[in-house]
Amino acid sequence: xxxxxxxKEPVAFTSKDLVTDQxxxxxxxxxxxxxxxxxxxxxxxMGLKKEEIVFISGIGCSSRFPYYMETYGMHxxxxxxxxxxxGLKATRPELSVWVITGDGDSMSIGGNHFIHMLRRNFNLNVxxxxxxxxxLTKGQYSPTSELGKVTKSTPMGSxxxxxxPLALVLGAEGTxxxxxxxxxxxxxxxxxxxxxxxxxxxxxxxxxxxxVFNDGAFEIFTEKSSKAQQTLMVENGQPLIFGxxxxxxxxxxxxxxxxVNLENVSTNDLWxxxxxxxxxxxxxxxxxxxGSSVEHYPRPFGVFYVEDRFTYETAFQAQIxxxxxxxxxxxxxxxxxxxxTWEVKA
Amino acid sequence: xxxxQLLAVxxxxxxxxxxxxxxxxxxxxxxxxxxxxxxDVSTFPNFPAEIRAPQGTxxxxxxxxxxxxxxxxxxxxxxxxxxxxxNAAALKANLKQLKAGGTIIANSxxxxxxxxxxxxxxxxxxxxxxxxxxxxxxxxxxxxxLTKATLEGSGLGTKEIDRTKNMxxxxxxxxxxxxxxxxxIKFIExxxxxxxxxxxxxxxxxxxxxxxxxxxxxxxxxxxxxxAQIAPGVYRNINGNPATAIxxxxxxxxxxxxxxxxxxxxxxxxxxxHELSKYKNFGVQTFQAxxxxxxxxxxxxxxxGGSLAVTTSSGPxxxxxxxxxxxxxxxxxxxxIINVQRGGPSTGLPTKTEQADLLQAVYGRNGEAPLPVxxxxxxxxxxxxxxxxxxxAVEHSTPVFFLSDGxxxxxxxxxxxxxxxxxxxxTPNFAKPLPEGEKFLPYLRDEKLARKWAIPGIKGLExxxxxxxxxxxxxxxxxxxxxxxxxxxLRAEKIQKIADTIPLQxxxxxxxxxxxxxxxxxxxxxxxxTAVKMALAEGYEVAHAHIRYLQPFPKNLGEVLxxxxxxxxxxxxxxxxxxxxxxxxxxxxxxxxxxxxMPFSSEELFQKIKLMSQL
Numbered sequence: 001x002x003x004x005x006x007x008k009e010p011v012a013f014t015s016k017d018l019v020t021d022q023x024x025x026x027x028x029x030x031x032x033x034x035x036x037x038x039x040x041x042x043x044x045x046m047g048l049k050k051e052e053i054v055f056i057s058g059i060g061c062s063s064r065f066p067y068y069m070e071t072y073g074m075h076x077x078x079x080x081x082x083x084x085x086x087g088l089k090a091t092r093p094e095l096s097v098w099v100i101t102g103d104g105d106s107m108s109i110g111g112n113h114f115i116h117m118l119r120r121n122f123n124l125n126v127x128x129x130x131x132x133x134x135x136l137t138k139g140q141y142s143p144t145s146e147l148g149k150v151t152k153s154t155p156m157g158s159x160x161x162x163x164x165p166l167a168l169v170l171g172a173e174g175t176x177x178x179x180x181x182x183x184x185x186x187x188x189x190x191x192x193x194x195x196x197x198x199x200x201x202x203x204x205x206x207x208x209x210x211x212v213f214n215d216g217a218f219e220i221f222t223e224k225s226s227k228a229q230q231t232l233m234v235e236n237g238q239p240l241i242f243g244x245x246x247x248x249x250x251x252x253x254x255x256x257x258x259x260v261n262l263e264n265v266s267t268n269d270l271w272x273x274x275x276x277x278x279x280x281x282x283x284x285x286x287x288x289x290x291g292s293s294v295e296h297y298p299r300p301f302g303v304f305y306v307e308d309r310f311t312y313e314t315a316f317q318a319q320i321x322x323x324x325x326x327x328x329x330x331x332x333x334x335x336x337x338x339x340x341t342w343e344v345k346a
Numbered sequence: 347x348x349x350x351q352l353l354a355v356x357x358x359x360x361x362x363x364x365x366x367x368x369x370x371x372x373x374x375x376x377x378x379x380x381x382x383x384x385x386d387v388s389t390f391p392n393f394p395a396e397i398r399a400p401q402g403t404x405x406x407x408x409x410x411x412x413x414x415x416x417x418x419x420x421x422x423x424x425x426x427x428x429x430x431x432x433n434a435a436a437l438k439a440n441l442k443q444l445k446a447g448g449t450i451i452a453n454s455x456x457x458x459x460x461x462x463x464x465x466x467x468x469x470x471x472x473x474x475x476x477x478x479x480x481x482x483x484x485x486x487x488x489x490x491x492l493t494k495a496t497l498e499g500s501g502l503g504t505k506e507i508d509r510t511k512n513m514x515x516x517x518x519x520x521x522x523x524x525x526x527x528x529x530x531i532k533f534i535e536x537x538x539x540x541x542x543x544x545x546x547x548x549x550x551x552x553x554x555x556x557x558x559x560x561x562x563x564x565x566x567x568x569x570x571x572x573x574a575q576i577a578p579g580v581y582r583n584i585n586g587n588p589a590t591a592i593x594x595x596x597x598x599x600x601x602x603x604x605x606x607x608x609x610x611x612x613x614x615x616x617x618x619x620h621e622l623s624k625y626k627n628f629g630v631q632t633f634q635a636x637x638x639x640x641x642x643x644x645x646x647x648x649x650x651g652g653s654l655a656v657t658t659s660s661g662p663x664x665x666x667x668x669x670x671x672x673x674x675x676x677x678x679x680x681x682x683i684i685n686v687q688r689g690g691p692s693t694g695l696p697t698k699t700e701q702a703d704l705l706q707a708v709y710g711r712n713g714e715a716p717l718p719v720x721x722x723x724x725x726x727x728x729x730x731x732x733x734x735x736x737x738x739a740v741e742h743s744t745p746v747f748f749l750s751d752g753x754x755x756x757x758x759x760x761x762x763x764x765x766x767x768x769x770x771x772x773t774p775n776f777a778k779p780l781p782e783g784e785k786f787l788p789y790l791r792d793e794k795l796a797r798k799w800a801i802p803g804i805k806g807l808e809x810x811x812x813x814x815x816x817x818x819x820x821x822x823x824x825x826x827x828x829x830x831x832x833x834x835x836l837r838a839e840k841i842q843k844i845a846d847t848i849p850l851q852x853x854x855x856x857x858x859x860x861x862x863x864x865x866x867x868x869x870x871x872x873x874x875x876t877a878v879k880m881a882l883a884e885g886y887e888v889a890h891a892h893i894r895y896l897q898p899f900p901k902n903l904g905e906v907l908x909x910x911x912x913x914x915x916x917x918x919x920x921x922x923x924x925x926x927x928x929x930x931x932x933x934x935x936x937x938x939x940x941x942x943x944m945p946f947s948s949e950e951l952f953q954k955i956k957l958m959s960q961l
Contacts, residue, residue, distance in 0.1 A: 091631055092652070
């Protein structure tokens with residue numbers, strides 16, 4: 001790099017500094033507004049330099065996000081934000097790179113890059129806006145739409161078995177697996193901070209309401225009347241408890257989770273959430289009614305799984321450093337010359 | 347010196363055998379040795395798509411042709427003077443490549459009933475015995491038996507002994523042309539450093555092959571090909587793909603940038619990825635992506651971050667990258683897209699050469715999406731051409747197409763390599779920090795119409811870019827009809843303006859005005875050069891121009907074309923450059939096309955030139 005970047009203490013910035021002069025074009029009432037707000041609220045608290053923050057998005061409603069963030073940003077092409085971010089992070093590990101993607105962008109057209117980014121474990125923060133619908137193209141079913149979903153392209157109902165996003169993330173060797181929702185700002189901010197702290201690909205699935213094409217998709221998890229019964233807020237080291245009066249819990253019967261009433265079961269016997277337990281995290285991702293399960297479980301939110309694994313960009317740059325240390329810095333004239341030459345005399 | 351040696355200006359040898367016979371190694375060893383001796387040389391390997399096609403079959407034949415001489419050599423030769431065949435299939439597949447009266451050196455053991463059957467010779471027919479080769483000089487050598495005898499008592503197994511038989515053949519060819527063995531001996535010692543018994547066996551067999559010529563009363567005529575009178579200087583041998591790789595490293599170093607390659611393996615481009623992966627100590631960053639799209643998209647990310655970003659592929663992979671190329675055009679970021687062309691369409695002919703992706707490079711995107719296109723002409727020219735592609739990408743803030751092909755990628759020639767200080771400067775178009783309070787305009791342009799390269803990390807230059815239409819200067823999203831038309835024309839003008847910085851079109855050979863101009867591009871250079879040279883020697887009024895800059899064309903190209911009554915455009919495709927010349931210059935250009943996965947022979951071009959000159 002021929003431009004010297006001065007090392008200075010991070011200059012404090014506020015959430016106002018993160019607002020651009022562009023009009024926000026999401027539909028009024030869209031869940032994206034809340035996500036934008038929470039991101040702009042927590043970013044100044046992370047000790048980052050504003051000029052080292054980059055937002056990369058693909059295509060879809062959510063992917064307009066970078067235009068509204070007064071940081072570096074790129075609105076790339078459909079499904080490829082993860083690939084663009086991979087190249088940026090590999091070559092500029094010091095940057096704080098955020099990927100903004102949706103359910104269609106990441107798991108349909110961009111499915112391949114999505115899984116490979118996860119297994120490689122670039123230190124990226126990936127915000128997956130899941131609204132279970134295609135919004136920008138005006139309402140077709142997405143890879144997370146439920147079976148039987150009637151949309152413009154499925155007048156007789158969808159016959160696509162949906163993805164369980166977090167099971168996919170875990171299966172793709174993700175090292176930070178989490179879920180939050182647009183309607184719970186405090187929870188979202190906590191998860192965003194955790195995601196940023198994690199060294200590796202931090203995947204945050206955000207349930208986001210599309211009030212135009214899929215209104216109420218997550219209503220049972222977000223509305224006061226049902227939220228307590230239908231959601232399970234997991235916290236590391238804490239027993240799995242839910243319900244309006246915290247009256248229910250989860251026990252593990254072998255590998256089989258059971259919903260129990262705390263009148264009959266002591267909290268000591270409940271499943272204690274352990275973010276480092278991959279097997280249990282796998283079970284937790286299966287708290288997901290996709291028609292295949294007889295029992296009904298509350299939907300978990302929080303950090304499901306965390307694993308410390310080397311990041312791709314660290315190993316990528318370390319190999320280069322190692323090559324320089326062991327072979328010496330490359331000499332261009334020696335490279336041009338090659339191993340054997342001959343001279344033709346005049 | 348042996349008085350029996352015949353003096354020859356040049357010689358063409360075609361080595362052929364099973365793909366497991368070590369044919370490529372044999373050919374490249376002879377190339378290195380004869381180049382070091384001082385000959386000019388040009389080579390062309392021709393191998394099957396399968397790594398190990400069934401042994402002994404026609405599908406499994408691997409070939410390596412080389413021409414070397416005491417004069418300048420521009421092609422690996424049309425037909426060969428010597429055909430060296432390890433088995434019956436190799437003979438059957440390549441006999442048509444041998445000149446009438448040429449020499450066949452055949453491993454007779456490769457013509458046993460099994461091999462004859464696999465080569466699909468009729469029952470009971472052995473071409474070495476039935477007189478069908480009477481028009482050639484035939485030398486049968488039982489290489490297998492002689493190799494076994496040489497290594498008797500070496501303790502090596504039959505398989506290992508059998509694997510050294512190509513060394514016997516190489517040794518014999520060295521004897522014919524009286525070339526020293528030391529280069530190959532050194533190579534063997536390095537190659538098998540960990541297995542001294544293999545080193546010893548190979549050297550012993552190599553020497554046995556050489557001595558076989560001396561000790562047997564063979565009727566083989568020894569031939570002397572003297573060193574060539576070529577431009578003084580220090581030379582090395584180089585293939586197109588390594589030349590491309592080195593060119594990229596050199597450009598990055600001269601530009602003060604880190605090189606980034608995002609690539610997905612594909613024939614015949616993979617060697618560039620392999621080569622660059624070896625140069626990590628130059629700070630080279632290579633990323634084998636999960637697919638072609640990720641390869642280019644990661645390169646776009648790296649370019650956004652300030653690296654000299656490159657993606658390498660061949661036709662099918664380029665097709666997959668198309669949308670991302672359009673993005674790079676909108677982003678106006680530097681990016682070098684390398685297409686080592688192969689036969690198409692679809693999977694086509696992966697290991698064969700073709701130049702049928704020119705229109706894909708120039709036009710193959712949605713929307714009005716122009717970018718510069720540069721093509722290399724010879725294996726060593728890949729270096730200079732890709733270096734130029736990098737210069738244009740970095741200085742003009744644009745993706746650039748660099749076209750090579752299978753023939754250049756795998757072909758080799760001596761190269762009078764430059765010194766790093768001779769290479770032209772490359773100046774990145776970086777944005778500098780702005781005074782406090784001043785707003786950065788990411789799509790503000792300089793006199794070249796290039797926008798500044800503002801990389802993350804610089805305070806005050808925070809900005810957003812993307813694939814949606816940009817408002818002039820601000821780069822904000824704009825759906826304004828007038829702005830869109832303005833931007834489309836501006837992007838086109840920006841590419842057109844590159845013509846101000848590139849050299850004018852020159853005439854490579856022949857008169858600057860006259861009856862016939864042969865116009866080529868890419869790897870047809872050597873064949874056209876040789877054919878025009880032959881025609882000029884016979885008094886025809888013909889000239890040769892070779893176009894390196896295919897978009898934008900050199901400013902004077904239209905004028906150059908007007909100086910000739912007829913224009914002939916030979917291409918290894920169904921007529922692509924010819925359309926562009928007719929389109930842009932209304933030039934009376936006539937195509938001459940060969941679409942056989944093989945280069946033009948100079949002879950067929952010469953015949954065409956003769957025919958056109960008589961009209």
